[in-house]
Amino acid sequence: MDRTERFYRIELLIRNRGGVNFETLLEELEVSRATLKRDLQYLRERMDAPIVYHRADNLYRLSDDGQHGDASHQLPGVWFSEPELHALLSMYQLIQGLDSAEVLGRHLQPLLDKLPAMMGTTAAEARELMRRVRIVQPARRSVPARWFEVVGSALHRRQRLALAYFSRGRQEESDRVVSPQRLVHYRSTWYLDAWCHASEGLRRFALDAVRHAETLPQKAKNVAMSTVEAELDGSYGIFGGKPRGQATLIFSREAAQWVSHEEWHPEQRLRTLADGRLEMRLPYADATELTMDILRHGPDVKVMAPASLAKLVGQRLRDAASQYGG
Known part of the structure; x- marks a missing residue:
C-alpha cells in the first residue's frame, strides 16, 4: 500500500470507529512504528487533518472543537466517502x-x-x-475486445475509423470510413453512432457485426450531439431514426402494473383508463423492434393505431400460432 492509500485509510479508520489506538493502526496498516508516526505527523501538519490524541483512553480521534481543523476534513484529491x-x-x-x-x-x-x-x-x-451484486444480461451479443478498444480510442481521440462491417439484413460485408460520434449500450449490446463518409449521413453500427476496425490518421468529422440525438433517438428502438408515425397500444389491467413503470421511449404518453387498462402512445419509425416488444405481451396488449402496425402484429401472431397447429 502506498503512502496516499495509508493516509486515506488512517483517516477513514478513525472516522468510522470514532477512535483508534496506535497499536490497532499498526496492525491495520502493516507498517513500522516510525512510518506510522511520520504519517500521523504529516496528516496533521501538512494536510490539516484534525487528528488528536486522547491520552485518557489512548485513542486517536477527529476533533470537533474547531481548534484542530474541521472534523469533516477530506484529503486533497481523495474525495470518496x-x-x-x-x-x-x-x-x-x-x-x-x-x-x-x-x-x-x-x-x-x-x-x-x-x-x-x-x-x-x-x-x-x-x-x-x-x-453480493449480480448483473444478469440475457441475450448478450459478444463484441471482440480488440474492436471495442479500437472504436473507443478513436471516439475519444476524435479520429476516423475504417470498418469492415457485416450487414445482417443484406447478408454482405462492406468497407466503411466513419467518424465516430457516440457509443451506445442498448439491451446488452454495444452500438456505434457515426457519420458514414460513403453515404454522407449518420448511421448506427452494431459492434458485434464489426469484422475489422482500424484507426485512421484523419480527424473525425464533428456532428453536434443535438443533431445525433434528433436523427437517431427520435423514435422507438435502436434503429428508430426520425419518427414517421405514432403507435397507440392498450394494455390489460394485469400488464398495466408493470408497463406503467417502464419507459419504452422518452416521449411516450401514458394514460390509465377508467377500467384500469393502460393506454400508451409513442413515436416510431421502423416497426420491427416495436412489434417484437408488443408480441412479448401476447394477449395483454392490443394495437389500436395505426392500422398498418395492427395488421403486422396480427399476422405475426397468426404465423406463430400456425407453428403449433393453431
Missing part, C-alpha cells in the same frame, strides 16, 4: 457484466486494487461484497 466506495465496487461489478469488461476492467483494475485499502477492509472482504 465510504458509501461512495461501496457504490464504486458495485459499479465495477456492473462493468464486469458488460461485454466490454475485458477492456474496461483491465484499465480500472488499478483503481479497484486501491479500494479495499481506502475502505479499511481486506481484499477478501471487498471480494465478498462484490459477490
Whole structure:
C-alpha cells in the first residue's frame, strides 16, 4: 500500500470507529512504528487533518472543537466517502457484466486494487461484497475486445475509423470510413453512432457485426450531439431514426402494473383508463423492434393505431400460432 492509500485509510479508520489506538493502526496498516508516526505527523501538519490524541483512553480521534481543523476534513484529491466506495465496487461489478469488461476492467483494475485499502477492509472482504451484486444480461451479443478498444480510442481521440462491417439484413460485408460520434449500450449490446463518409449521413453500427476496425490518421468529422440525438433517438428502438408515425397500444389491467413503470421511449404518453387498462402512445419509425416488444405481451396488449402496425402484429401472431397447429 502506498503512502496516499495509508493516509486515506488512517483517516477513514478513525472516522468510522470514532477512535483508534496506535497499536490497532499498526496492525491495520502493516507498517513500522516510525512510518506510522511520520504519517500521523504529516496528516496533521501538512494536510490539516484534525487528528488528536486522547491520552485518557489512548485513542486517536477527529476533533470537533474547531481548534484542530474541521472534523469533516477530506484529503486533497481523495474525495470518496465510504458509501461512495461501496457504490464504486458495485459499479465495477456492473462493468464486469458488460461485454466490454475485458477492456474496461483491465484499465480500472488499478483503481479497484486501491479500494479495499481506502475502505479499511481486506481484499477478501471487498471480494465478498462484490459477490453480493449480480448483473444478469440475457441475450448478450459478444463484441471482440480488440474492436471495442479500437472504436473507443478513436471516439475519444476524435479520429476516423475504417470498418469492415457485416450487414445482417443484406447478408454482405462492406468497407466503411466513419467518424465516430457516440457509443451506445442498448439491451446488452454495444452500438456505434457515426457519420458514414460513403453515404454522407449518420448511421448506427452494431459492434458485434464489426469484422475489422482500424484507426485512421484523419480527424473525425464533428456532428453536434443535438443533431445525433434528433436523427437517431427520435423514435422507438435502436434503429428508430426520425419518427414517421405514432403507435397507440392498450394494455390489460394485469400488464398495466408493470408497463406503467417502464419507459419504452422518452416521449411516450401514458394514460390509465377508467377500467384500469393502460393506454400508451409513442413515436416510431421502423416497426420491427416495436412489434417484437408488443408480441412479448401476447394477449395483454392490443394495437389500436395505426392500422398498418395492427395488421403486422396480427399476422405475426397468426404465423406463430400456425407453428403449433393453431
